[in-house]
Every structure is written in C-alpha cells, then in structure tokens.
Amino acid sequence: MxxxxxxxxxxxxxxxxxxxxxxxxxxxxxxxxxxxxxxxxxxxxxxxxxxxxxxxxxxxxxxxxxxxxxxxxxxxxxxxxxxxxxxxxxxxxxxxxxxxTSRMQGVRVSPGTGTAWVAAGTRWDQVIHEAAAAGLAPLSGSAPGVGVVSYTLGGGLGLLSRRYGFAADHVRSIDVVTADGRLRQVSAEADPDLFWALRGGRDNFGVVTGIELDLMPVTTIYGGGLFFPADSITEVFDAYVRWTAHLPDEMTSSIAMIAFPDAPMLPPPLRGRYVAHVRITYSADDLRPGADLVAPLRELEPFIDTVKEMPYTAGGTIHNDPPVPGAFESFTALLHDFDSTGVHALFALAGPQAAVPHVIELRHLGGRLANPPAVGNAVGGRHARYAINVISRLERAELSEIRPAHERIFAALEPWVVGRTLNFLNGADDAKYVRSAYEPKDYQRLTEIKAAYDPENLFRLNHNIPPAGSQGS
Ligand SMILES: Cc1cc2nc3c(=O)[nH]c(=O)nc-3n(C[C@H](O)[C@H](O)[C@H](O)COP(=O)(O)OP(=O)(O)OC[C@H]3O[C@@H](n4cnc5c(N)ncnc54)[C@H](O)[C@@H]3O)c2cc1C
The missing domain is CATH 3.30.43.10 (Uridine Diphospho-n-acetylenolpyruvylglucosamine Reductase, domain 2)
Incomplete structure (x- = not known):
C-alpha cells in the first residue's frame, strides 16, 4: 500500500x-x-x-x-x-x-463511415489494431494502454493532435447511463446539451458504456525519438521551443527530460542517465518533408535517433511510456508563449541537479487543436501553445518532498500558465484547478447541465463540476 x-x-x-x-x-x-x-x-x-x-x-x-x-x-x-x-x-x-469497466471490451470498426464503436473498458491498443486492418487510425495518445473513453472525453491530446485536433472533437455519439439510471445514446441530435458537456466534462454526467469515434486515414507516420545527453538538456529544450514556432500542423511533437533509473530492462545507453527526449510524429499524405523539418534538431547531435517511417501501429514506441503500473504524483499546466526565460526558470528548479527526480514533459499544442470543432464541445485550452507535465515517481522520492517541489516549479512558471487540461490533472490538490480547465462561460454551462442531469451530484468522486446553485459551483 x-x-x-x-x-x-x-x-x-x-x-x-x-x-x-x-x-x-x-x-x-x-x-x-x-x-x-x-x-x-x-x-x-x-x-x-x-x-x-x-x-x-x-x-x-x-x-x-x-x-x-x-x-x-x-x-x-x-x-x-x-x-x-x-x-x-x-x-x-x-x-x-x-x-x-475492465470487462466491457470491444471495438467495431465501420470502414464505410470511417468510424469505430468502442466499449467502455477498451484500451487504445485494441482500437489501433482493429482500425489498421481498415487502413485507418484512431486519435490515440502517447501510451496505447490508456483507456479510450476517459482519454477521449477528457480532451485527448494524441500523436496526431496538431493535424486533427482533440480526440473529443471527433466523437459521433456516446452511450451513457445518467444519474436517473437511464441508458441514453447522445449525439449532436439527441440530448445535444449532454453531448456537448460529456466531451470535455467527462465523468461528471454519467457512466459511459460505449463511444462512437471518427478514425483517420493514416497508416504510416514519420516518427520516433531523439535523445540528447544531460549536459545539453537546457540548450535542447530552448532550441525545441524555438523550433516549434514555425511548424506545419502535420508535425506533432513533445520534449521530455527524463531521469532514467539504472534498471536492467533499459538499453545500456539510457541506464541511470538524465536525457532530453524529443518525440516526433509527422503525419501527412506525403511524408518526405518530415526529415527536413527534423533536420534542425538533428544538428544538435542526438546520441540516439529512432525517427523514421513506421506504421501507426508502432506509435507507442515514440514516447515509450512505461507500460507497467507505478505510483506517481504529477502536476500540469497549459502554457502560452513559453520562451527561453521560461526554460531557464524551469531548469533552475527542476533540472538534473534537483533533489527530487522529475520527468518534465512539454507538449507542443496549436495547429488544429486551436480550431473550434464542427460540433461544439466543452474542451478548454484551445488557445494554449504548450502543455507541461511534471511527474515524480513515489519509488524515488517521498510525497512530502515531491509536493513542495512541484509547487515551487509551478510558481516559477506562473507567468506563462493559462489553464489546465483535465486529462493530466492527477495530483492531490487538483480539485481547485478543475475550473481552469474550461473557458469561464463553458464552466458555467457545465454546472447548469450538471444540475439538469445530476442534481444530487451522484458523480462527484472525480474532478468535480458541481451542479449550478450548489456550494462550490
Ligand atoms: C502513461 C500515461 C500516458 C498518458 N498519455 C496521454 C496522452 O497522450 N494524451 C492525453 O490526453 N492523456 C494522456 N494521459 C492521461 C489519460 O488520458 C487520463 O489519465 C485518462 O483519464 C486515463 O483514463 P483511464 O481509463 O486509463 O484511467 P481511469 O483512472 O480508469 O479513469 C480516469 C477517470 O476517468 C473516468 N472514467 C473512466 N471510465 C469512465 C467511463 N466509462 N465513464 C465515465 N467516466 C469514466 C473516471 O472518473 C476516472 O476517475 C496519459 C496518462 C498516463 C498515465
């Protein structure tokens, strides 16, 4: 325990x-x-x-x-x-x-409509596999083991997100059991307010039993990772932020500083090392420009370079998130106009010299993420340019050290913070940040829809949106 x-x-x-x-x-x-x-x-x-x-x-x-x-x-x-x-x-x-919902498994791909119906307990790897057989890909994220429903309804920042937007923007219909015990199939036509609220408001409105999603005509990507040594981490983060200023929507990427443990399951060049890891997914009808786009990062001389054409089904290797269960504390924010001053403020507190080992991940947003979806939803943060996550594993530091360290880091980043994203809220004090995951008028509307569908706040063991008129709304 x-x-x-x-x-x-x-x-x-x-x-x-x-x-x-x-x-x-x-x-x-x-x-x-x-x-x-x-x-x-x-x-x-x-x-x-x-x-x-x-x-x-x-x-x-x-x-x-x-x-x-x-x-x-x-x-x-x-x-x-x-x-x-x-x-x-x-x-x-x-x-x-x-x-x-782990027993509720299943994916049904409809190649004709380019959609999939996915049962509540299904993980992305199952959808990726089924969609690939039809020459299609879902808007999945860094880790194929993550659950489809929660990821999607929390927004869903994926490997293809600058090209296609949030996963929540591509939901056709949702099967959900609401607080009155009714099973409803909601869509833009049926229960449109609930459909708007579920896509972004996630678990506040019911238990989702299945979801119908758009799949994208993607089979192959130009992707992988570039690894840089500890002594160049600040320089590489700095260069990465400058690099992201002029990229086409087809390029989705992130950078992470990772303190790898000295563990035998890791490749020898990574064991016990601090590295900067740039993760690349270039997805376009013609993949040839990908290499030219990555060239400025290659000039910084990564010691490992795995970026190449690969099937979308291998996309889980890009971030290489650990697939095994673990105990971690994380903190998140959305940033606007992050720059060299911000990078230096970050690494003054959280670099390889920090007493608590952190993983720091900066995801490049913008592109189609900034566009409103065809059918509006509650997802916030469309104006943000980056999402930052600071993750600390409890096997490597005490919670009593981690929390103050996270607070100090985010206090230093405050000038760039413009909000939060629901999917990455995971820390103990997250409740106070839920409101900042939404535009103020959208948050108000969410509380009103909550009051209509769950007036008793039956679904409150979550990042809670209280019913309008109740305490805290
Ligand atoms: C290694 C890792 C990688 C990640 N990568 C990404 C990424 O690339 N992009 C991104 O956007 N997010 C990412 N996330 C965040 C992830 O999307 C969220 O943590 C998501 O909520 C996980 O869903 P789950 O079902 O796996 O987790 P759970 O802990 O099982 O669910 C999370 C919450 O969702 C709600 N929920 C679950 N199922 C249902 C349902 N059927 N109906 C209603 N509510 C439900 C529950 O209230 C629950 O508290 C990542 C997380 C991890 C740990």
Missing part, C-alpha cells in the same frame, strides 16, 4: 443482505472490502491513490451499469468509475460505489 493510500473501510455500511440482493441484478462480481478479489479489482495502472469504496461492481455491460447506478442513488452512495486506472483515484472514493 503506498503512502498516499487511504485506510480501507473495514465494515461496509451496506448490510450483507442488500449486497446479496444487488448481486442478483448484476452479471459481474459485486465485491465488498471483505472479499479477496476486492484489492485486485480496485487496482489500476496508477497505484498511488486507490479507491476504497464500500462496494465494487465489476460491470459486464450497460445493464450492470444501470443496476449499479440505480442502487447507488437509492442508497445515497456516490459513484466512482475506473477504466484502466491510469489516472485512478485522482479523487479517491472513500466509501461509495465503484464501477469498474
């Missing part, structure tokens, strides 16, 4: 007969803290903060979700949801009812 895990509820307040009665209405497992399978069921990729619900329903489909939501409402239990647990328990359920 990690240092930020909460104490488990030993005696569930729900009496055993009531639990047994619920189990007769649910096909999947219904678990209490007394069950052996409880711990495994509430575990996800992020192990730092886990839910400690009174009850877990391992849903097998929409009917289980409906029964679980109805039960929770009748018994006054707030509802939490867990997909693959990559952000798990950003706001941990301490009591309440947790619905897990």
């Amino acid at each position: 990690s240092s930020v895990d909460r104490a488990a509820t030993i005696d569930p307040p729900i009496d055993p007969e009531t639990v047994t009665e619920l189990a007769t209405r649910i096909q999947g497992p219904v678990l209490t803290p007394a069950d052996e399978a409880y711990d495994a069921e509430r575990s996800g990729n992020q192990t730092a903060r886990r839910h400690h619900p009174d009850l877990i329903v391992g849903a097998t489909g929409a009917a289980d979700v409906q029964a679980a939501v109805t039960f929770a409402r009748e018994h006054g239990l707030p509802v939490a949801v867990q997909g693959t647990g990559h952000a798990s328990a950003a706001v941990a359920a301490d009591g309440g009812l947790l619905i897990t």
